[in-house]
Amino acid sequence: MSISASDVAKLRKLTGAGMMDCKKALVESEGDFDRAIQIIREKGQAVANKRADREASEGDVIAKVSADGKYGALIALNCETDFVAKNEDFVKLAHEICDLALATKPANLDALKNTPFKNGKTVEGIITEQIGIIGEKLELACCESLAGEVVCPYIHMGNKLATLVSFNQAGVDKQVYKDVAMQVAAMNPVALTKDDVPASVIENEMTVALEKTKEEQIEKAVEAALKKAGINPAHVDSDEHIESNTAKGWITPEQAQQARDIKAKVSVEAAANLKEQMIQNIAQGRLNKFFKESTLLNQTFIKDNKITVEQMMSAASKGLTCTGFKRYALKD
Numbered sequence: 001m002s003i004s005a006s007d008v009a010k011l012r013k014l015t016g017a018g019m020m021d022c023k024k025a026l027v028e029s030e031g032d033f034d035r036a037i038q039i040i041r042e043k044g045q046a047v048a049n050k051r052a053d054r055e056a057s058e059g060d061v062i063a064k065v066s067a068d069g070k071y072g073a074l075i076a077l078n079c080e081t082d083f084v085a086k087n088e089d090f091v092k093l094a095h096e097i098c099d100l101a102l103a104t105k106p107a108n109l110d111a112l113k114n115t116p117f118k119n120g121k122t123v124e125g126i127i128t129e130q131i132g133i134i135g136e137k138l139e140l141a142c143c144e145s146l147a148g149e150v151v152c153p154y155i156h157m158g159n160k161l162a163t164l165v166s167f168n169q170a171g172v173d174k175q176v177y178k179d180v181a182m183q184v185a186a187m188n189p190v191a192l193t194k195d196d197v198p199a200s201v202i203e204n205e206m207t208v209a210l211e212k213t214k215e216e217q218i219e220k221a222v223e224a225a226l227k228k229a230g231i232n233p234a235h236v237d238s239d240e241h242i243e244s245n246t247a248k249g250w251i252t253p254e255q256a257q258q259a260r261d262i263k264a265k266v267s268v269e270a271a272a273n274l275k276e277q278m279i280q281n282i283a284q285g286r287l288n289k290f291f292k293e294s295t296l297l298n299q300t301f302i303k304d305n306k307i308t309v310e311q312m313m314s315a316a317s318k319g320l321t322c323t324g325f326k327r328y329a330l331k332d
Contacts, residue, residue: 154184161327176320243256
C-alpha cells in the first residue's frame with residue numbers, strides 16, 4: 001500500500017524513530033498507527049536484547065536543582081560510544097530524565113526507571129525505544145538525590161562527571177558553593193569527615209597501612225645488610241635485575257648469590273623482630289593522612305593549599321558547612 005510522507009512524519013513525531021523505520025513500520029502494519037507504534041517498540045526491545053551484553057561506558061552525567069535550590073537530582077545515562085553521547089537528542093533525553101527526577105523525587109534508580117515519562121511509557125520504556133532508534137545499548141546507570149538549605153550542582157566539561165553538594169546555610173556567595181562542588185569533582189572524597197567514613201573502609205585502609213609499613217621496615221633491614229656487605233641494593237632489588245646486572249658485569253656471580261642469601265635470611269629475621277608498637281604508630285599516621293586527603297572538610301582546598309575546605313567555608317560565613325554530597329563519574 002502507499003504510505004504518505006505526512007503519515008511517516010506523524011509516526012516519527014509520536015515515536016522519535018527514524019524516517020525509514022517509521023515507513024517500514026507503517027508498511028508492515030498496513031497503515032495502522034497503533035500497530036506501527038508497537039512494531040517500533042518491539043524493534044527497540046529486540047535491539048536491546050541483542051545488545052544487552054555490550055559495554056555502555058560512555059554517556060552523559062547530569063545534575064540539576066529545583067527552583068528553590070533546596071533539592072538536587074543527579075542521573076547518568078550511558079551509551080556505547082562518545083559519538084552518541086554528544087548527540088543532541090541523546091543529551092536532551094538525559095536532561096529530560098534529570099528534570100523528571102527533580103519533579104518526582106524517586107526513591108532510587110529502579111523507581112526512576114519505572115516512573116511514567118512520555119506517551120504512556122516509563123523511563124525504561126522510552127530508553128528501550130531509543131535503543132531501537134539509535135542502535136546502541138543505552139542504560140540508566142545512576143540516580144542520586146540530595147536535599148538541604150542549599151544544594152549546588154556541578155557538571156564537569158563534557159558531561160562525564162557531575163556532583164551535588166548540600167549546605168546548611170543559604171544566602172552565601174554562590175561561588176563558595178560552586179567551589180566546594182568542584183572540590184568534590186576534583187578530589188573525590190569518600191566522606192564528609194573522619195566520623196562519616198564507613199568502618200569497612202577504615203579497616204581496609206588500616207590493613208593496607210600495616211602491611212605496607214611492615215614491608216618497608218623489612219626492606220630497610222635488607223638494604224642495610226646489603227650495603228654492609230658492599231652490595232648496591234639497587235642492583236639486586238629483583239631476580240631480573242640480579243641476572244641483568246650480573247650479565248653486565250656490575251656485580252659478580254658470587255655477589256649475586258650473596259645478595260640472594262642476604263635477602264632471604266634478613267627478610268625472615270626482620271619480619272620476626274618487628275616492633276609492634278612502632279608498626280602501629282606508623283600505620284596510624286598513614287591512616288590519619290588518608291582521613292586528611294579523603295574526607296571533604298579536611299581536604300586541602302584546591303584553590304588555596306594553605307587552608308582546608310572547612311576553613312574556606314568558615315571564612316566565607318561563620319558556621320557554614322556541607323551536609324552531604326553525591327558524585328558520579330563515567331570513568332574514575
